[in-house]
Amino acid sequence: MIPDTIFIPLCPEQLGGLSTPRFPAHINNGSGIDVLNGHARVIDSTGDDVTEHFLRGAKEAKKIAQLMRIDTAIMKEKSPSCGVNYIKRGDVLINGMGVTSALLHSVDIKLISSEKVTEDYVRYYHHRK
Numbered sequence: 001m002i003p004d005t006i007f008i009p010l011c012p013e014q015l016g017g018l019s020t021p022r023f024p025a026h027i028n029n030g031s032g033i034d035v036l037n038g039h040a041r042v043i044d045s046t047g048d049d050v051t052e053h054f055l056r057g058a059k060e061a062k063k064i065a066q067l068m069r070i071d072t073a074i075m076k077e078k079s080p081s082c083g084v085n086y087i088k089r090g091d092v093l094i095n096g097m098g099v100t101s102a103l104l105h106s107v108d109i110k111l112i113s114s115e116k117v118t119e120d121y122v123r124y125y126h127h128r129k
Contacts, residue, residue, distance in 0.1 A: 012100040016057025031096025058100040
């Protein structure tokens with residue numbers, strides 16, 4: 001663990017009212033930025049539009065981040081909410097951020113991909129010593 005650091009685990013999809021487990025979802029025709037701008041929707045594997053849940057969850061995550069003065073977030077890569085560099089559309093990886101990542105990025109919160117946690121952790125401690 002990083003000294004003097006507090007980790008706050010949360011799931012924007014749960015904050016938005018979706019259950020766990022839930023049906024997989026993907027962003028149609030765009031990325032999280034497009035969802036935030038109203039140009040794309042989030043659809044689950046049953047065909048239901050879950051966009052409002054994703055938007056509500058992203059806004060709640062942003063509120064928590066601002067309330068807690070969070071400056072960095074570790075996000076789950078490939079997720080339609082939390083992808084930092086990539087999101088999945090079916091079985092295909094596409095470039096782009098998830099909905100929550102895009103919103104947090106817009107308020108200058110540094111995003112770290114879950115796939116880079118070990119690399120970033122090692123680099124941080126290597127340079128501190």
